[in-house]
Amino acid sequence: MNAAVALEGVWHRYGSGPWVLEGLDLEVGAGEAVAVMGPSGSGKTTLLSIAGLLTEPTRGRVRLGGVPVPRSQRRRDRLRAEWFAWVFQTVNVLGHRTAEDNTALSLLARGVPRGEATRQARAALGAVGLADRAGSPVVDLSGGELQRVCIARAVAAAPKVVLADEPTGQLDHATSLRVLDALWAARRPDTALLVATHDPQVAERCDRILRLVDGRLIEEPT
Ligand SMILES: Nc1ncnc2c1ncn2[C@@H]1O[C@H](COP(=O)(O)OP(=O)(O)O)[C@@H](O)[C@H]1O
Numbered sequence: 001m002n003a004a005v006a007l008e009g010v011w012h013r014y015g016s017g018p019w020v021l022e023g024l025d026l027e028v029g030a031g032e033a034v035a036v037m038g039p040s041g042s043g044k045t046t047l048l049s050i051a052g053l054l055t056e057p058t059r060g061r062v063r064l065g066g067v068p069v070p071r072s073q074r075r076r077d078r079l080r081a082e083w084f085a086w087v088f089q090t091v092n093v094l095g096h097r098t099a100e101d102n103t104a105l106s107l108l109a110r111g112v113p114r115g116e117a118t119r120q121a122r123a124a125l126g127a128v129g130l131a132d133r134a135g136s137p138v139v140d141l142s143g144g145e146l147q148r149v150c151i152a153r154a155v156a157a158a159p160k161v162v163l164a165d166e167p168t169g170q171l172d173h174a175t176s177l178r179v180l181d182a183l184w185a186a187r188r189p190d191t192a193l194l195v196a197t198h199d200p201q202v203a204e205r206c207d208r209i210l211r212l213v214d215g216r217l218i219e220e221p222t
């Protein structure tokens with residue numbers, strides 16, 4: 001079967017700087033959870049942003065569902081919106097709006113009508129254990145709850161791939177566990193997850209662990 005997302009022979013550098021990625025290959029299957037580990041500066045965020053079509057690689061190719069991503073900016077924009085949702089290390093929410101409104105945003109952006117978006121947002125908040133906080137302004141939520149809202153927002157729109165960049169990087173141990181439970185509970189079985197992390201707790205839950213070394217990925221025994 002075709003991988004959900006594949007990087008083939010990807011090289012990347014910023015301007016005339018040193019090479020960050022050097023002939024990197026990666027395949028993430030539908031429904032598969034893959035962790036990318038590596039020290040700060042090793043290129044994890046660069047890798048995710050190339051996979052998610054935010055950055056065009058200097059050389060090499062990205063395929064989605066086996067199909068090469070076209071060069072046309074308009075078509076890349078459409079694929080990016082259709083395929084990917086992000087969870088970042090730092091939460092980004094509209095502070096004066098409720099958890100439900102923030103979660104519904106990803107659905108409204110896809111043209112889902114308001115009533116249906118609200119229903120699906122509530123379901124996603126339920127899946128991350130925040131059903132009772134749906135109507136709370138997000139300023140009233142804790143850091144871990146906020147990250148769960150971000151997870152609900154990411155999965156609500158049923159992306160084919162969730163890209164998570166150090167999603168527990170700002171959280172303590174106990175809170176991280178709750179956030180990971182939420183991510184695993186809310187993710188649909190066919191949604192791929194590519195997660196950059198330093199956190200062994202995150203990596204342990206993934207189907208595969210890859211280490212980013214010298215611009216390429218090395219598979220770790222699990
Ligand atoms: N926008 C950018 N412009 C120039 N250099 C960058 C940019 N983004 C990242 N880099 C450099 O690329 C390398 C990899 O960075 P990054 O992908 O953020 O690694 P990681 O996420 O593993 O910390 C680092 O040396 C970083 O300084």
Ligand SMILES: [Mg+2]
Pocket residue numbers: 044045046165
């Ligand atoms: Mg990074």
